[in-house]
Amino acid sequence: MSDVSTVFVTGGAGYIGSHCIVELLNAGYEVIVVDNFVNSVNDPDGGSVALKRVETITGKKITFYECDLLDKNALGNIFAKHKIDCVIHFAAIKSVGESMEYPLLYYKNNLIGMLNLLEIMEQFDIYQLVFSSSCTVYGEPTYLPITEQHSVGHNITNVYGKTKYFIEEMLQDITHANSKWNIIALRYFNPLGAHSSGLIGEDPIKPFANIMPLISQVAMKRLPVLTIFGGDYNTDDGTGIRDYIHVMDLASGHVAALNLLKRSHQNYKVYNLGTGQGVSVLQLVQTFEKVTGTVVPYKIVERREGDISTRCVPISGGGKR
């Protein structure tokens, strides 16, 4: 229906953003990227280290701006310079633990960033959006595997998840008020892995990190021991179960979502991005050790505030809320 060819990508220098951009470029999309380098590395010569590597991987050019979404004027200036067809909004701070310690920071960054972006999009008559949501919007699940029809917003255990839920509600409401909006929210389960080139990967600046970079750092002896939060969950080995999805599969999901928006008006739709397979933290560590031939010493400590015990996803595809 609509002609999606130039994609504006927020948070594109980050872990998920950079991997998705590989697939976007491979699929023929042009990309314009903004990032504030709050959790990714900038090149002393300008631009993003990861995105320069994405250019190497794909042999294509990326237009990049350093920009914080809280600076609405700067954002508007970039929109004024380009003909943008569609937006993928990755930019957010995303640590469950950090969000419990600094709730105001999380609400401010994630909500105001989104609101500024939506306002600028409306101003430039751009209504196609793919939003990075999270399985945390489901709260403590009432059934497994979790389908898109599962209730959202009840008993969300952490502030990060609430920011995602609040934004989903906003997106639904703006679509309801103005049918020009054409939005897909993708609810990520737990992304890990890296592009097969090894040139890009998950390389967070912030100390609050996902599990995989921590496992790797222990394996490389940069960290002495892996801390596993909670050994008394109601699972076979007592550690938390997650649905881990490879970041390149997640990237394919974004291209599929963009293609869908391009093909037909979706109004507002949500899709889970997971594998349907639950893996415990201990299984993940043991598999890592087996595949890499390394040893990953670990210690099990108290549960971490904001975490929930199980998390799974349906094997079947998306549904409409």
Next chain:
Amino acid sequence: MSDVSTVFVTGGAGYIGSHCIVELLNAGYEVIVVDNFVNSVNDPDGGSVALKRVETITGKKITFYECDLLDKNALGNIFAKHKIDCVIHFAAIKSVGESMEYPLLYYKNNLIGMLNLLEIMEQFDIYQLVFSSSCTVYGEPTYLPITEQHSVGHNITNVYGKTKYFIEEMLQDITHANSKWNIIALRYFNPLGAHSSGLIGEDPIKPFANIMPLISQVAMKRLPVLTIFGGDYNTDDGTGIRDYIHVMDLASGHVAALNLLKRSHQNYKVYNLGTGQGVSVLQLVQTFEKVTGTVVPYKIVERREGDISTRCVPISGGGKR
């Protein structure tokens, strides 16, 4: 415990704000007021018409600044000028109907306004806050009368109510993260009436108005007919039932909340402000006609999007969430 004497009041030139300031001044508090005049009248000679009348009523002075909470720098400048002990946050846009048409405007105004205020408060080491919430956070009630223990956030029928719910969640989260915060959220039912002097009242600029100013305008023949939204609700006369609370009772509730914060650390508490009595729209019109000896022609039309049918409040006081 803490010494509350100077109160910073946002949205203080509005209907509820101005009435509360009468009671705050009568109770011995000093007030510093900001308002952006988005739904109240400014004096051509400067300041607020309503607040000048409040000065007449009380014989006391009010410090006033025209300021929009979206302008965080301006807000910070005001905080830098005064020794503020406590904040009452009235400022918000509040029309259910309008919020369904302009969700982005509502999210932006209400959420960013609150976030800016919280940030500035933290910056100036001020942690005592009374927040204007709303019974709409309860969504469609599952039992009546609604107590503070009723679930919140489920099936909220309008964007205005969601902004109040989202803010309540934020306030709870920041209190959880930092025990310095000392916050009371007051969940208003349906305020109406005016100060007995007749000098101040409900005089909205916006076309989306509450019921009482509309009834008055029809009685004064400024409007030809009162439009009642919905005559097929599951109530005795088919029109919606609300718990109407007199604005001066609401004002007393705010003074009580401030006194409570002053007396002891509350962490985060919520209280309903209502009467426990349900009154239908038609009963309200008929009572108005009887008391004033006027005739209020009305027509009943379709239900309005975002409204719910019943709304009641417990006779008993507050509880802790």
